[in-house]
Amino acid sequence: MEAIEKIKEVAAQAVPGAKLEIINSTPAAQQPALLVDRDHIYAVAKFLKEDPRFQMDFCSCVTGVDYLQKADNPGFIEVVYHLYSVAQKHGPIILKVRAPRELDQCRVPSLTSLWRGAEFQEREAYDLYGVRFDSHPDLRRILMWDEFTDHPMRKDYVPPADYEWEPTPHHDTLERTVQVGGITPPTAREELEKARKK
Amino acid sequence: MIQPLTEEKQFTRTPGSEGLIETQTLEVSIGPQHPSTHGVFRMDCVLDGETVVALKPVMGYLHRNHEQLAERMAWLGSMPYTDRLDYLNSMSNNWAYALAVEKLAGIKVPEHAEYLRVIMSELTRILNHSCVIGFMLQDLGAWGTPLLYAFRERERILDLFEAVSGSRMMCNYMRFGGVRVDMTSKDLAVAKNIVSRFPRFLDEFEMLLTGNEVLLARMQRIGILPKELAINASISGPMARASGVEYDVRKIDEYGVYGRLDFRVPVGNVGDVYDRYYIRVLEMRESIKILQQALHDIPAGPHVAPEVKLRNFKIPPGDGYGRIEAPKGELGFYLVSDEGGKQPYRYHVRPPSFINLTTLEDMCLGHKVADVVIILGSIDIVLGEVDR
Numbered sequence: 125m126e127a128i129e130k131i132k133e134v135a136a137q138a139v140p141g142a143k144l145e146i147i148n149s150t151p152a153a154q155q156p157a158l159l160v161d162r163d164h165i166y167a168v169a170k171f172l173k174e175d176p177r178f179q180m181d182f183c184s185c186v187t188g189v190d191y192l193q194k195a196d197n198p199g200f201i202e203v204v205y206h207l208y209s210v211a212q213k214h215g216p217i218i219l220k221v222r223a224p225r226e227l228d229q230c231r232v233p234s235l236t237s238l239w240r241g242a243e244f245q246e247r248e249a250y251d252l253y254g255v256r257f258d259s260h261p262d263l264r265r266i267l268m269w270d271e272f273t274d275h276p277m278r279k280d281y282v283p284p285a286d287y288e289w290e291p292t293p294h295h296d297t298l299e300r301t302v303q304v305g306g307i308t309p310p311t312a313r314e315e316l317e318k319a320r321k322k
Numbered sequence: 323m324i325q326p327l328t329e330e331k332q333f334t335r336t337p338g339s340e341g342l343i344e345t346q347t348l349e350v351s352i353g354p355q356h357p358s359t360h361g362v363f364r365m366d367c368v369l370d371g372e373t374v375v376a377l378k379p380v381m382g383y384l385h386r387n388h389e390q391l392a393e394r395m396a397w398l399g400s401m402p403y404t405d406r407l408d409y410l411n412s413m414s415n416n417w418a419y420a421l422a423v424e425k426l427a428g429i430k431v432p433e434h435a436e437y438l439r440v441i442m443s444e445l446t447r448i449l450n451h452s453c454v455i456g457f458m459l460q461d462l463g464a465w466g467t468p469l470l471y472a473f474r475e476r477e478r479i480l481d482l483f484e485a486v487s488g489s490r491m492m493c494n495y496m497r498f499g500g501v502r503v504d505m506t507s508k509d510l511a512v513a514k515n516i517v518s519r520f521p522r523f524l525d526e527f528e529m530l531l532t533g534n535e536v537l538l539a540r541m542q543r544i545g546i547l548p549k550e551l552a553i554n555a556s557i558s559g560p561m562a563r564a565s566g567v568e569y570d571v572r573k574i575d576e577y578g579v580y581g582r583l584d585f586r587v588p589v590g591n592v593g594d595v596y597d598r599y600y601i602r603v604l605e606m607r608e609s610i611k612i613l614q615q616a617l618h619d620i621p622a623g624p625h626v627a628p629e630v631k632l633r634n635f636k637i638p639p640g641d642g643y644g645r646i647e648a649p650k651g652e653l654g655f656y657l658v659s660d661e662g663g664k665q666p667y668r669y670h671v672r673p674p675s676f677i678n679l680t681t682l683e684d685m686c687l688g689h690k691v692a693d694v695v696i697i698l699g700s701i702d703i704v705l706g707e708v709d710r
Contacts, residue, residue, distance in 0.1 A: 150641065185654050187670040216643065242556075266382060276390065
């Protein structure tokens, strides 16, 4: 397995225009990663998968990491891919790609068309971090329930006090009572808010 | 006298169905409270008669955001919590987490502790595989008996775990730099006894099962997973090896002391349910070989690295990934340390049985709904790990 500098050089040649950067791990772990820009991550990944020198056919681990805003950077969501080669029994090559934290801009290309193994893991990253994987075949929530609206692994996520509250048929009945009868029974949410204020 | 069909009656026939009754597909939800799903797991199947034409796994019923909880604790705080991931194999979960932290912090583990880890993790492997085979037969309709045979052997191993770590299933045994308590000479003698009598159990188990006609009829050519798909879908562990993928993290990474132990990696060639059953039998035999060597070779020494201070334990900023060959597949931990380094900034589990579910639909398509149960059983999922 070549050093990360060599991989960077070869990948830069193969994918012209790709912005590559080496990010170091902890000093002891010695697992430097390759940061790729969003426009070229698919091409770089495809190159690493198909090039006979690397043959990264096994996408072991996909995950998101949330880096909050700090003095020197505006904060970003990072998606990390750990690639291994079953054919040549080497690895890992670690690919990182960054997207802005704002939900509407937090998009990266999906690598599921290269590795099926990324399918559920990208769904998990979408569910927990709100990263939209473009051209993912089935991007739905996987661990949280479908009606859930937030992304709970983000560092600025605040769980609601009544996190089990969700609209139920019973809730609709209450609403109708309000409209028809003019009575306003307190909802579970309101009662809890009252209790919290006390 | 039989009346000829009127034009009106003929019209009720579906065009092109040659007089057959019009049929439609049926959507059936198996689970989340179904005994075949091994926990709270659901499969949305679309059936054409009895044949599966589409299947979507639905998970998350046991989700408690394990990762976020771990990010609020000190590094050591989540060690007992890793027991609850794959609750059959707490020892190997502990090892995977300890290994990842040791990688990040650059801790060297004493040899004695490495051998203890190998012993515990291989005992876990034979425990897991014998139980899984029991559960697979339970899924086939052999209620109770094979599972209880497996549980009888498991109980001996759990007794040893309890004697050593204080707990049968939630062992919380490993620490950064070693293990929590040493095994006494009596414990080692018990382990030797378990190892020496296990092959006899395995022979009996195999005599009853491996050539069994019902088992062959229900398992062979069912749920075939091709090798290319297994690699592409990140399938790991016995399931990948049954499909012919010769990949074992113990051989590739040679973590612990696996580099100097002599064992082989069994590989299947069809990739059906039967291969997944038989791979596990063969792996148990290899584990016995490993255990015999480890129990024979174990050197004297400290059971934990003396320089590791668990109080105020810190890791320099950065990330790292550590993985082991758990009984269910490749179990990895991706950890990120921040400034301060007292607790993980990011803690991610790469759960093998969650990712092995990716190809559930591919394996089930075209099979009968009764086979779905055994195909799921052969993947060997534990919902504590799938849902985290």
